[in-house]
Amino acid sequence: MPRSERGDFENPKKSAFSVERYDSLWERQYMEKLEKDKTVAKWTKHHGIVIQYVTEAGNVRGYRPDFLLEKVDGTIEIHEVKGGQLLKNPDTVRKHEAGKNWCGKRGMNFLVITK
Amino acid sequence: MHNHFLRYEQDFREWINAGFPDISPLTRDFITHIQSRNEKKSLWNHQEEAVFRVIYGYELLQMKRELLNIVTGGGKTAIIGAIMAWLKTCHDIHKFLILCPNTIVRDRLEDDLKDAKVFRDFKFFPPGCEHYTNELGLHILEPGASPQGILENGVVLGNIHQLYQSNISGKRNLAYLMNYVEKIAIFNDEAHNTPAPEYDSVLFSLSKKSKFRLDTTATPDRADGKSPDSRMIYEYTIEDAQAEVPPIIKNIVVYQPEIGLVQLTYTNPETGEQRTIDEMDEEFEKIEKGLSATQWVTDLDPMRKQIQIAKNRLDEQIRRAQSIGKGRYRPLLFVVAICIKDAEQAWEMLNNEFGLKTLLVTEKSDEMDRDAASQLGKKDSPYDAVVSVLMLREGWDVPQVGVILLLRKFSSPVYGQQVIGRGLRLNVRDEDIQEICAIIDHKKLQHEWLWDIVGAKVRDDIGQLELFGDEDLPPKRKPQILVNPDLLIDILDVEEGEDEGDFLDELEGVEVEIGDFPQWESILDGFQYGVGVEISKVEIDAVTSKHLFGHNFIEILSESDRSSIHTKPKEISRDEMEDMLKKNIRDIGSALLAEEGIGSFELAYFYGVLMDHAKKKLLNNSTVGLAADENLKHAIRHRTTIYHNFRKLPGLVTSIVKYKKGVHNAEK
Numbered sequence: 001m002p003r004s005e006r007g008d009f010e011n012p013k014k015s016a017f018s019v020e021r022y023d024s025l026w027e028r029q030y031m032e033k034l035e036k037d038k039t040v041a042k043w044t045k046h047h048g049i050v051i052q053y054v055t056e057a058g059n060v061r062g063y064r065p066d067f068l069l070e071k072v073d074g075t076i077e078i079h080e081v082k083g084g085q086l087l088k089n090p091d092t093v094r095k096h097e098a099g100k101n102w103c104g105k106r107g108m109n110f111l112v113i114t115k
Numbered sequence: 116m117h118n119h120f121l122r123y124e125q126d127f128r129e130w131i132n133a134g135f136p137d138i139s140p141l142t143r144d145f146i147t148h149i150q151s152r153n154e155k156k157s158l159w160n161h162q163e164e165a166v167f168r169v170i171y172g173y174e175l176l177q178m179k180r181e182l183l184n185i186v187t188g189g190g191k192t193a194i195i196g197a198i199m200a201w202l203k204t205c206h207d208i209h210k211f212l213i214l215c216p217n218t219i220v221r222d223r224l225e226d227d228l229k230d231a232k233v234f235r236d237f238k239f240f241p242p243g244c245e246h247y248t249n250e251l252g253l254h255i256l257e258p259g260a261s262p263q264g265i266l267e268n269g270v271v272l273g274n275i276h277q278l279y280q281s282n283i284s285g286k287r288n289l290a291y292l293m294n295y296v297e298k299i300a301i302f303n304d305e306a307h308n309t310p311a312p313e314y315d316s317v318l319f320s321l322s323k324k325s326k327f328r329l330d331t332t333a334t335p336d337r338a339d340g341k342s343p344d345s346r347m348i349y350e351y352t353i354e355d356a357q358a359e360v361p362p363i364i365k366n367i368v369v370y371q372p373e374i375g376l377v378q379l380t381y382t383n384p385e386t387g388e389q390r391t392i393d394e395m396d397e398e399f400e401k402i403e404k405g406l407s408a409t410q411w412v413t414d415l416d417p418m419r420k421q422i423q424i425a426k427n428r429l430d431e432q433i434r435r436a437q438s439i440g441k442g443r444y445r446p447l448l449f450v451v452a453i454c455i456k457d458a459e460q461a462w463e464m465l466n467n468e469f470g471l472k473t474l475l476v477t478e479k480s481d482e483m484d485r486d487a488a489s490q491l492g493k494k495d496s497p498y499d500a501v502v503s504v505l506m507l508r509e510g511w512d513v514p515q516v517g518v519i520l521l522l523r524k525f526s527s528p529v530y531g532q533q534v535i536g537r538g539l540r541l542n543v544r545d546e547d548i549q550e551i552c553a554i555i556d557h558k559k560l561q562h563e564w565l566w567d568i569v570g571a572k573v574r575d576d577i578g579q580l581e582l583f584g585d586e587d588l589p590p591k592r593k594p595q596i597l598v599n600p601d602l603l604i605d606i607l608d609v610e611e612g613e614d615e616g617d618f619l620d621e622l623e624g625v626e627v628e629i630g631d632f633p634q635w636e637s638i639l640d641g642f643q644y645g646v647g648v649e650i651s652k653v654e655i656d657a658v659t660s661k662h663l664f665g666h667n668f669i670e671i672l673s674e675s676d677r678s679s680i681h682t683k684p685k686e687i688s689r690d691e692m693e694d695m696l697k698k699n700i701r702d703i704g705s706a707l708l709a710e711e712g713i714g715s716f717e718l719a720y721f722y723g724v725l726m727d728h729a730k731k732k733l734l735n736n737s738t739v740g741l742a743a744d745e746n747l748k749h750a751i752r753h754r755t756t757i758y759h760n761f762r763k764l765p766g767l768v769t770s771i772v773k774y775k776k777g778v779h780n781a782e783k
Contacts, residue, residue, distance in 0.1 A: 016602040106607040
């Protein structure tokens with residue numbers, strides 16, 4: 001797929017930054033949803049989090065989860081937006097397990113959002 | 116690891132706005148000096164920002180180990196220089212040790228630090244302290260250098276291996292630092308990419324003397340997957356640099372060929388039987404498994420097509436250089452191969468079929484070629500292209516690199532980003548000009564993850580003969596600025612080392628043990644090598660359109676391959692074949708050792724291990740001299756599989772060196 005869907009979401013109201021960068025239109029839609037969602041207080045894709053995981057082949061990789069957000073009740077969550085067809089990919093499963101683990105240690109929730 | 120500074124972001128901004136309160140008066144003077152922009156060369160905004168963060172972290176947050184994650188091309192050396200000047204002026208530290216992973220990085224740092232160049236260019240020392248510049252002479256840790264230089268000079272620069280305790284000069288160098296130096300600050304420039312067991316122990320010993328350590332890197336994740344033990348205080352990414360006005364680095368555009376119908380010629384090594392099949396055949400999937408991904412770009416016919424695509428991009432870049440640079444610079448094609456066979460093949464093709472004057476640089480290159488490599492991109496350099504095996508990684512910075520052709524697959528983010536980083540420096544820095552770096556890739560190399568990391572635009576529909584104008588230039592990004600610090604989200608800190616725990620737990624899940632394999636021989640015996648398959652023909656410009664019928668795409672094939680030049684694979688003699696296998700195995704050995712940060716003094720032994728392995732698994736238990744021709748060819752075809760097998764398990768190579776088994780009959 002040509003990556004022509006990248007772009008800048010300008011002046012988000014709930015993010016600390018002047019723009020938030022999206023890599024797909026779906027991510028952009030999710031940004032709009034987070035802006036409207038009354039339970040969400042803050043969100044960003046610019047969080048600098050890299051989570052280590054081990055691929056099926058045994059390679060060590062770091063992956064950057066999609067969204068970091070804080071709910072109005074103070075809960076902190078990572079939201080990973082994924083296409084359903086990718087969910088069964090063994091490396092995706094490993095990423096998500098590593099993500100859950102990482103969040104668990106920090107008292108955060110890890111959610112996979114499918115379309 | 117994550118950016119530890121986010122929670123301080125708001126306080127940090129307020130600190131700057133309030134005019135830098137709560138720090139020593141000396142430091143405040145230093146900051147005032149750095150900010151005053153008269154006649155001297157000034158720091159870029161992000162460099163200044165990095166310096167302020169380091170100061171804030173050290174003086175207000177008592178952070179003694181900090182990490183700056185700064186994109187290649189972001190001017191790390193100037194930041195290091197500014198921090199040294201600050202520590203010397205304000206914290207009474209007068210000895211600075213700069214560690215790097217290899218000689219190429221060292222040479223680049225040497226250029227900036229020789230004769231205190233960086234301090235003179237930027238005039239980092241405030242009035243009254245200018246004489247400090249004279250105390251910052253440079254000593255280089257290298258074979259044959261007297262350790263006395265460590266005492267006589269303010270700045271000590273060396274490859275991390277020069278402090279390893281497994282060699283005599285390393286012991287001596289470290290002893291000098293430990294015994295005769297009172298206080299030291301350490302700068303770790305990309306050195307964390309050297310995941311050797313000795314690396315941590317060197318830093319641990321030095322920590323007793325070290326008042327401060329700054330790690331600088333473009334890739335904060337270590338090759339062994341562990342995070343450095345320093346705190347990340349600043350992340351300045353490729354996208355940040357691209358959003359600057361004027362920009363700091365080039366934009367990346369990736370070109371992948373449109374693949375039509377693939378035909379493979381499959382050779383059975385036992386019977387020598389050859390068959391040609393295509394993707395429509397049932398056998399295809401099975402045969403493809405015997406193929407290494409790299410063959411999609413290194414077998415003769417596909418390589419020719421990749422080179423054609425690269426040459427077209429080079430032509431475009433030359434045209435752009437004429438218009439934006441008014442011919443002041445000459446774009447260069449950089450070809451990255453994984454072994455000498457591929458490199459030589461590409462070199463020959465570029466020179467003979469494509470008429471591009473090409474330089475070949477490998478670990479075995481002589482002084483003359485290395486000199487030529489350092490002249491690449493200069494206006495009077497005769498070369499259009501350079502082919503390299505693992506060399507020219509970090510530290511080799513030639514802005515003229517406008518096209519990178521990948522004849523290898525990257526599995527680790529660290530090396531992938533470093534190679535791409537070679538092409539990021541700008542030739543022309545101007546508000547309205549956007550330069551690109553064109554990268555020639557192939558879908559079968561599965562680099563999507565890398566293009567995600569570096570924010571590249573990917574075009575996967577490239578025909579062999581297409582030429583483009585400026586439509587490839589990605590749209591300008593908006594700068595991402597912190598505007599509402601109160602909307603930052605704070606993440607709970609976990610105890611040091613717990614992240615590593617996560618990581619080890621996870622490794623257990625895939626039943627690999629990190630780091631230690633005393634019984635490595637049985638692991639090697641388990642490596643699989645499929646049947647030898649060679650790609651004889653790939654068609655990439657045959658697809659004219661895709662039509663949607665119901666829910667399925669049906670590809671309409673047009674006329675077949677239009678490529679006019681065709682040379683047969685060169686027939687090579689038995690001697691050449693033997694020589695090629697040995698050379699390839701030696702290259703693979705050097706590469707594997709280098710990646711684990713083990714010095715080349717282990718190469719003879721490790722080469723023996725690899726040769727033994729090839730003998731058992733690929734040469735039907737014969738030595739190279741006695742093996743059948745077919746077996747030799749089989750082994751050569753599997754060169755990249757050997758490489759990938761040995762690096763699959765983190766720590767395997769280290770274990771092979773650590774637990775030496777018997778004396779192997781290395782064929783030298």
